[in-house]
Amino acid sequence: MSARRLRAMFVKELHHIVRDSRSLGLALFVPVMMLLLYGYALSLDVDRVSTLIYDQDNTQASHDLTDEFRGSKYFEIEGVVANYAAIERAIDRNQVLMGVVIPRDYSKLIRSGHDAPVQLLLDGSDSNTASITLGYAETVVRSYSFDVRAQMQNRRGGERAVPPVDARLRVWYNSSLESKNYVVPGLIAVILQIIAALLTSLTIAREWEMGTMEQLLSTPLRPAEMVLGKMLAYFVLGLADAVLAVLVGLFVFTVPLRGSIPLLALSVCVFLVGVLFWGIFVSAAAKTQLQAYQMGLLSSFLPAFLLSGFVYSIENMPPVIQVISRIIPARYVVTILKGIFLKGVGFRILWGELGFLALYATIIFLLAVRKVNQKLA
Amino acid sequence: MMPPEYAVEIDGLVKTFGAFVAVDHVSLRVSKGEIFGFLGPNGAGKSTVIRMLCGLLTPTAGRASVHGLDVATQPEEVRRNIGYMSQKFSLYDDLTVEENIDFFSGIYGVPRAQRAARKDYVLEMAGIAERRSALTRTLSGGWKQRLALGCAILHDPPVLFLDEPTSGVDPIARASFWALIQDLSRTGHTIFVSTHYMDEAEYCHRLALMYRGKVIALGAPAELKKGLTEHQLLRLESSDPLEAMRAIEGTVGVFDVAVFGSGLHVTVDNTARAGALRAALEAKGVRVTRLEEIAPSMEDVFVALIEAEDRKAA
Numbered sequence: 001m002s003a004r005r006l007r008a009m010f011v012k013e014l015h016h017i018v019r020d021s022r023s024l025g026l027a028l029f030v031p032v033m034m035l036l037l038y039g040y041a042l043s044l045d046v047d048r049v050s051t052l053i054y055d056q057d058n059t060q061a062s063h064d065l066t067d068e069f070r071g072s073k074y075f076e077i078e079g080v081v082a083n084y085a086a087i088e089r090a091i092d093r094n095q096v097l098m099g100v101v102i103p104r105d106y107s108k109l110i111r112s113g114h115d116a117p118v119q120l121l122l123d124g125s126d127s128n129t130a131s132i133t134l135g136y137a138e139t140v141v142r143s144y145s146f147d148v149r150a151q152m153q154n155r156r157g158g159e160r161a162v163p164p165v166d167a168r169l170r171v172w173y174n175s176s177l178e179s180k181n182y183v184v185p186g187l188i189a190v191i192l193q194i195i196a197a198l199l200t201s202l203t204i205a206r207e208w209e210m211g212t213m214e215q216l217l218s219t220p221l222r223p224a225e226m227v228l229g230k231m232l233a234y235f236v237l238g239l240a241d242a243v244l245a246v247l248v249g250l251f252v253f254t255v256p257l258r259g260s261i262p263l264l265a266l267s268v269c270v271f272l273v274g275v276l277f278w279g280i281f282v283s284a285a286a287k288t289q290l291q292a293y294q295m296g297l298l299s300s301f302l303p304a305f306l307l308s309g310f311v312y313s314i315e316n317m318p319p320v321i322q323v324i325s326r327i328i329p330a331r332y333v334v335t336i337l338k339g340i341f342l343k344g345v346g347f348r349i350l351w352g353e354l355g356f357l358a359l360y361a362t363i364i365f366l367l368a369v370r371k372v373n374q375k376l377a
Numbered sequence: 378m379m380p381p382e383y384a385v386e387i388d389g390l391v392k393t394f395g396a397f398v399a400v401d402h403v404s405l406r407v408s409k410g411e412i413f414g415f416l417g418p419n420g421a422g423k424s425t426v427i428r429m430l431c432g433l434l435t436p437t438a439g440r441a442s443v444h445g446l447d448v449a450t451q452p453e454e455v456r457r458n459i460g461y462m463s464q465k466f467s468l469y470d471d472l473t474v475e476e477n478i479d480f481f482s483g484i485y486g487v488p489r490a491q492r493a494a495r496k497d498y499v500l501e502m503a504g505i506a507e508r509r510s511a512l513t514r515t516l517s518g519g520w521k522q523r524l525a526l527g528c529a530i531l532h533d534p535p536v537l538f539l540d541e542p543t544s545g546v547d548p549i550a551r552a553s554f555w556a557l558i559q560d561l562s563r564t565g566h567t568i569f570v571s572t573h574y575m576d577e578a579e580y581c582h583r584l585a586l587m588y589r590g591k592v593i594a595l596g597a598p599a600e601l602k603k604g605l606t607e608h609q610l611l612r613l614e615s616s617d618p619l620e621a622m623r624a625i626e627g628t629v630g631v632f633d634v635a636v637f638g639s640g641l642h643v644t645v646d647n648t649a650r651a652g653a654l655r656a657a658l659e660a661k662g663v664r665v666t667r668l669e670e671i672a673p674s675m676e677d678v679f680v681a682l683i684e685a686e687d688r689k690a691a
Contacts, residue, residue, distance in 0.1 A: 008483020012472065019471040211465030218431045218461035218538075220453065221484040 001228075005221050009229025013203070017237060024237075027199060031191050031241045035184070035248050038191075042183050042311065046132040048076040050096040052087050055080055061107035065118070068144045069100065074136040091123045098122050098133055110148060184255045185337040186310025188245045192268070193275050193304040193330040194297075195241055199234045200279030201296030204372065205289045223372040227365065231276045238272040249341075258344030267340070267354055271333040274361030275300070277368050278329075284371035304330040332356050383445075384409045384536050384567035385430065390439035392425050399425045401590035402439065407569060407583075409535070412562045414581030415571035416679065422590040423571040424464060427540050430569070431461045444535050457486075460529035460537045464544065468525055470514035474505055477513055477528060485532035499527035502557060519550025526557060530566075537561065539570040543577065555580045575676040584675075586682055594682050601678050608632055609648045610677060614640040614667035615658065624661045625654055635680050640667070642677055 017024055051069060055062050069075045078096055081087060087099035099121035109116040120137050124130045204226075207213040216226065246264070249255045257264070279296055286292035306312060307321065308330035314322055325331050332353040339345040347354070385407035392400040400422045407413040415423045428434040430443055432452035441448045444458040468477045478496050487495055500506040503523035505516075513521065522542060530537065539558075543551045555577065558568055562582075570581070578584055579598055586594040586601075594601055615621045618641055622634050625643065631654075633644040643654070648670045655665050673681075 002486065004486055005484045008480050011483070012469070012476070012480040015472050015476055016469070210467075210470075211463060212467050212469060214428075214433060214463045214465070215461065215467035216484070217433055218456060218459065218463075219481070219484045220456045220486060 001222070001225060002220075005225045006229050006232075009221070009225055010232045013230050013233030014236070017233060027195065027237055028240060028244065031195050032244050032248055034191050034194075035187055035245055036252065038187050039180060039184050039248075039253055042179075042187070046129050046136070047074050049074060049098055049129075049133050049136070050078045051075045051098045051100060052078055052090055052096050053080045054082070054084065054087055054099060054101045056104040057102050057106040059107040061110050062102045065102060065106075065141075065144060066100075068140055069137075072136070072140050074133075075140070087121055091121065094123075096123075097129065098137065100137075110152075113152060180253050181255050181342060182338070183311065184249045184253045185341040186308065186334045188242075188249055189271070189330050189333040189337050190304040190308055190310050191245060192238070192242055192272065193308075193333075194300045196234075196238045196272050196275035197279040197282070197296045197300035198293070199237060200230065200276045201283050201286075201292045202289050203230050203234070204280060204283035205286050205292035206283075208287070209289055223369045226372060227277070227280050227368045230280055231273065231365075234276050234279075235269075235272060238276060239269070242268045242272065255341055257341055259340030260346060263347055263350070264337070264340045267333060267336045267350070267357070270354060270357045270361060271329060271336075274329050274357055274364055277361055277364040281364055281368035281371055284368055303328045307331060308334045310334045327360075329357055329360050382409075383407060384411065385413070385441075385443055385569060387426070387430075387441045388439055390426065390429065390441050391437045392422075392429060392434060393437045398590050400429070403587075403590075403592050404439075405585055405592060405595060407567060409567050410562055410565050411582045412558060412568045412570065412580065414578050414584040415569065415587060416573070416575070416578055416584055416675075417571075417587035418573060418683075421587040423587050424540050426587075427461075427538050427569065427571060431459060431538055432456055457532070458534050458536060460532070460534040462525050462529045462537075462539045462542050464541045466521055466525060468513050468521065468528060471512065473510050473512055474500070474516070474524060475509045477524065478531065481528040482531050487532050495531050495533070499524075499531060503527045518546050519553070522546050522550065522554060523557065526554070530561070535565070536567045536569065539568065541571055541573065543572060543574060551577070575674065575679060578675040586679060588683055588686055591686075593686050594678075598675060601675070602673050604678070608644045608646065608681070610671050610673045611643040611645055611648060611651060611654070612637075612640060612667065612669055612671045613643050613654075613665065616664040616666070620661065621658055621663045621665075624658055624663060628654070628657065633681060633684060635677075637676070642671075642680075644677075644681060 053066050053069070055066060066077070066080075070077050075098075078090070081090075084101070087096070087101070090096040091099065101119035101121065103117060103119070106116045106118070118141060120134065122130045122134060204213070207216065246268075250257055278300070282295045282299060283292045286295055303325075304310075307314070307317075307325040307328045309325065310330070314325050314331070317325070336350050336353050336357075339350055383406045385405075387406070388404050390400055390403045391398070403422075403426060415426070417423050425434065429436050430441055430448060432448050432455050436449060443455050446454045446458065448455050469480070472480065475496070478499055479492075482492050482495060497506075500509055503520065503526070505520055505524055505527075508516065508520070513524070516524065526539070526542065529539075543554055546554065551574070558570065559580070562568055572578070581598065583597050584595070584601060585592045594604070596604075613621060618636065618639070622636070622641060625631055626634050630646045630650045631643060632646070635642050635644075645651075645654075651668050651670075655668055658665050
């Protein structure tokens with residue numbers, strides 16, 4: 001390994017990057033764009049569920065229940081209707097997600113101390129949203145029914161009712177349960193994997209297509225110096241992308257950063273190096289720039305999105321897929337970024353993931369060097 | 378270490394790609410300081426030999442050494458001692474002239490103290506000093522080609538491999554390129570150059586004619602031409618070259634008839650046959666405008682050798 005040759009390679013690649021101003025612009029603009037788009041679009045929060053009320057009872061008691069829904073931030077009462085058909089129509093047209101039907105004898109049943117059934121009609125075509133909505137609605141109804149029962153007992157002059165168990169939920173790390181806090185760190189990892197792999201995926205295929213590779217191979221330049229020099233040049237660009245992405249996360253999405261910034265920087269660097277090597281490997285394996293680009297995109301985009309656990313939890317996947325997800329670097333960096341951003345955990349907890357990323361970078365570097373070497377045959 | 382006797386030594390070199398034999402037992406030696414021309418039609422295997430000598434391809438069989446270094450076992454040392462110019466233009470279009478020079482200077486490991494001097498030398502040699510900060514893509518073909526040569530000799534290699542360096546360059550640029558090559562040879566560099574321009578063969582000290590993977594002739598241009606002395610060559614210009622060709626092919630004393638430009642080159646055993654040929658043509662109604670003896674060109678030699686080879690194969 002000669003420092004002089006490595007430097008020459010690095011400087012030459014920087015010249016390519018700077019000269020191609022359109023690609024440079026895209027390389028800096030696309031990650032921020034993706035982060036903004038996905039950050040807003042991938043909100044898993046369900047709130048202000050549009051709801052219709054069909055109040056067959058129409059008494060003070062039934063109005064109280066309606067007000068309970070109205071007062072919850074999770075529901076938005078779109079109106080009160082007079083028949084089932086209206087609810088059905090509104091759900092079919094995607095105007096509302098839920099209908100609440102209060103039966104005719106609701107207040108009578110309550111006054112006589114019986115259980116009063118309330119019907120919830122939900123649009124189940126989006127099962128995720130429906131089950132979250134159902135959870136919210138049950139909470140609203142249960143707390144209301146507890147209040148009603150307590151009032152009744154108080155009115156009968158008995159002892160003041162005290163709930164038997166008072167469960168106080170406290171959610172750690174993302175106490176407001178905002179999905180952006182959970183999505184954005186993972187998204188940064190995923191976007192960096194895609195961008196980094198694409199940045200380098202053309203670099204060797206281009207040399208082959210242009211005929212410059214043959215020239216390089218006739219010189220004392222070694223494949224390891226070529227791979228490392230190219231990686232270092234694109235590392236500068238990848239790091240700029242990472243800084244931009246983290247800044248957008250912190251200041252646009254106001255995701256908390258609880259952990260150590262040096263650890264965050266170290267993790268991102270190790271991750272970037274590995275993925276940049278991967279792009280170079282793909283580039284050396286492909287015959288043309290087009291093929292290299294497609295291979296780079298497929299091999300980074302799909303695994304990063306689906307198998308990194310940034311939205312789709314890996315625990316629920318079939319065992320085979322879980323095993324495959326273990327060789328996806330994005331999976332480890334998603335864990336690291338979520339850990340540093342949300343939990344503020346340190347090296348003592350994340351060393352395993354960090355170690356994997358370092359191992360990955362080393363292995364892919366060796367593979368890329370071998371691939372460049374093989375091409376001479 | 379004793380300086381090697383030969384700049385290039387090839388012994389029984391073979392390269393096959395699957396069932397295709399691209400290079401078939403080629404053996405030759407190139408002395409130091411020689412301009413060695415490698416001639417042959419496209420696909421004859423010239424580039425394959427050069428690529429093996431530069432360590433870009435591994436020989437299937439045989440041995441080759443460059444500057445006394447074995448290409449199979451000492452590829453790194455070989456690369457330090459050669460300059461290579463491939464068929465395709467191989468500099469970076471999006472870099473400036475100087476950036477290209479600096480890059481190759483770096484990967485060839487030119488010592489820091491010599492860099493500026495080598496750069497100036499290359500800029501001067503290529504006649505490109507005033508365009509040093511121009512993007513390479515804006516240069517014309519001749520300039521690009523001289524710059525590519527300049528980048529290949531930044532580290533002052535003893536042996537230079539040039540694979541069809543003049544293809545696609547205008548005649549004036551070709552002539553000035555060959556002048557550069559003569560200069561390099563005079564300063565002790567060995568130049569191994571392939572071409573399919575027959576006129577360029579005359580610039581070479583020695584030639585190898587390659588055809589279908591084999592070297593079919595080897596020697597100085599004058600020697601190769603002398604090889605044809607048992608034959609003599611007539612230049613025939615007539616009203617109807619095709620009819621003339623049909624008429625005299627196979628006549629007694631005529632070895633070969635080939636189209637050259639607007640006329641024919643007729644290889645005969647003796648130029649005294651010219652009178653008989655003229656009579657035979659005019660009997661067929663072909664008007665002869667010129668019929669005289671000429672000295673064989675390299676192209677004649679080449680055509681004759683290839684046809685002899687084809688006859689052997691048939």
